[in-house]
Amino acid sequence: MPWLYAAGDVACTLDSDAGFHLRQETWRNAENQARAVAEIIMGCTQPYRETPWMWTDQLGHAIQVTGLPEATDATVVRGDLNAANATVISLRDGCVSAGVTINQSRDRRYLEALVKSRKRIDPQQLGNTLVSLKELV
Structure with a gap:
C-alpha cells in the first residue's frame, strides 16, 4: 500500500547493507523515521537509512x-x-x-x-x- 507509512518502534525497515529487515526501538530512530516519512510525503526519493x-x-x-x-x-x-x-x-x-x-x-x-x-x-x-x-x- 503506497499510502501507508509507519514510524517508530513498530516500523521495520530494510537495511540494504546488512541485507535484512531491522526494527530499532530507540527514541532517535523513531524521531528520524518520522522526519523521513514527512520527507517522503513531500516528494523525497532518498531511501531511509539509519545507523543503529x-x-x-x-x-x-x-x-x-x-x-x-x-x-x-x-x-x-x-x-x-x-x-x-x-x-x-x-x-x-x-x-x-x-x-x-x-x-x-x-x-x-x-x-x-x-x-x-x-x-x-x-x-x-x-x-x-x-x-x-x-x-x-
Missing part, C-alpha cells in the same frame, strides 16, 4: 552501541575493559562495522562516523588510545 545506535546505563556505567556487532566480527579494544573504561570496535572484512563504548561517551559520534563510512583502518591505530577516533574519521 542505542544507549543504556547499567550498574553506574554508560554503555552505547553503534552499528550491529556480530559474534564473528574481529574486535579491537581501546582502553581498559577491566576498569570499565573502553571502546570495543568491531571489524568486518577489515572495515569498522560496529562498536560498544563503556564510559567513553565522547567516542560515540566518531565511532558512528567510522561505521557509516565503512572505512578500513589499521587495527593497531584503532587500538592506540594516543590516536583519537576523531583523527581516524
